[in-house]
Amino acid sequence: MKKILTALLLIAVSTSYAQDVATSFKSTEIVPGIYMVEGVSGFGGGNMSLLVGEDYIVMIDDGILPLAPTLLAHVTATAGRPINFIINTHVHGDHVGGNAHFAENGTVVFAHDNIRKRLVADSSSAGGDGGLPVVTFGEGVTFHLNELEAQVFHIPRAHTDGDAAIYFPAVNVIHAADVLFNNLFPYIDLDNGGTVDGFIAGQKKLISMADDETKIIPGHGPLATKADLQRNLLVLTDSQARVKLLVDQGWTIDKILEANPLSVYHEDYNWSFITTELMTRTLYRSLTTED
Numbered sequence: 001m002k003k004i005l006t007a008l009l010l011i012a013v014s015t016s017y018a019q020d021v022a023t024s025f026k027s028t029e030i031v032p033g034i035y036m037v038e039g040v041s042g043f044g045g046g047n048m049s050l051l052v053g054e055d056y057i058v059m060i061d062d063g064i065l066p067l068a069p070t071l072l073a074h075v076t077a078t079a080g081r082p083i084n085f086i087i088n089t090h091v092h093g094d095h096v097g098g099n100a101h102f103a104e105n106g107t108v109v110f111a112h113d114n115i116r117k118r119l120v121a122d123s124s125s126a127g128g129d130g131g132l133p134v135v136t137f138g139e140g141v142t143f144h145l146n147e148l149e150a151q152v153f154h155i156p157r158a159h160t161d162g163d164a165a166i167y168f169p170a171v172n173v174i175h176a177a178d179v180l181f182n183n184l185f186p187y188i189d190l191d192n193g194g195t196v197d198g199f200i201a202g203q204k205k206l207i208s209m210a211d212d213e214t215k216i217i218p219g220h221g222p223l224a225t226k227a228d229l230q231r232n233l234l235v236l237t238d239s240q241a242r243v244k245l246l247v248d249q250g251w252t253i254d255k256i257l258e259a260n261p262l263s264v265y266h267e268d269y270n271w272s273f274i275t276t277e278l279m280t281r282t283l284y285r286s287l288t289t290e291d
């Protein structure tokens with residue numbers, strides 16, 4: 001089942017890439033000096049952030065490999081200067097695809113220890129060994145960019161085992177990365193060290209840091225508020241409880257899929273990559289296997 005699920009995910013990813021790769025990127029200044037960067041007319045990777053400080057330019061994540069030159073041109077023009085640092089939020093190819101291309105152009109890549117470990121084993125999604133992070137951290141690292149402080153902190157065993165989120169206290173912004181899929185069933189990558197309980201704990205931590213004015217940049221989906229994050233957490237915890245109820249009664253995955261306990265969320269949260277069925281399978285697997 002694990003192999004089948006992985007194969008299904010790979011097909012879903014490659015199909016969505018093949019169907020509509022972004023043609024360009026757009027940057028929206030959400031607070032002075034911080035831009036949210038997204039693909040235009042298609043998928044360019046997870047949402048990114050660009051921090052334009054007086055002294056340094058920092059990017060959070062760098063999209064998919066085929067669009068690396070397009071992204072580099074876009075963000076360099078937006079910032080008006082070359083990019084000094086990139087922070088990878090996790091190992092997936094839609095967040096580290098530009099690593100090697102940016103590194104060739106002088107950018108230093110920062111990432112959690114586990115991202116580098118996984119990329120050392122296979123660096124193809126980051127554009128080859130040139131895309132390996134040069135500086136790694138465990139618990140976190142803080143960038144001091146004039147008045148703007150960027151606190152990068154590790155979220156254990158959530159979307160993957162190398163997740164980082166970034167908090168900017170001075171401007172009340174959180175870059176949640178893939179610990180938030182806003183208004184979408186989340187992808188929890190059990191094969192790369194992610195866990196449902198860790199994902200829930202991570203979202204609770206982000207909620208504890210936010211107030212009603214906080215702007216939250218999700219890895220996928222539109223810019224979010226604390227209320228959005230709370231709603232997405234509720235969907236996940238309730239979905240987990242719905243599947244657990246049936247697992248506790250000894251139901252098989254086939255019987256659970258037939259009963260479709262997540263049908264109440266299908267209309268609003270099902271999407272091409274994480275369908276209602278795949279969300280159900282992920283919750284079932286996490287409840288029935290040791291991690």
Ligand SMILES: [Zn+2]
Pocket residue numbers: 090092095159178187219
């Ligand atoms: Zn991801």
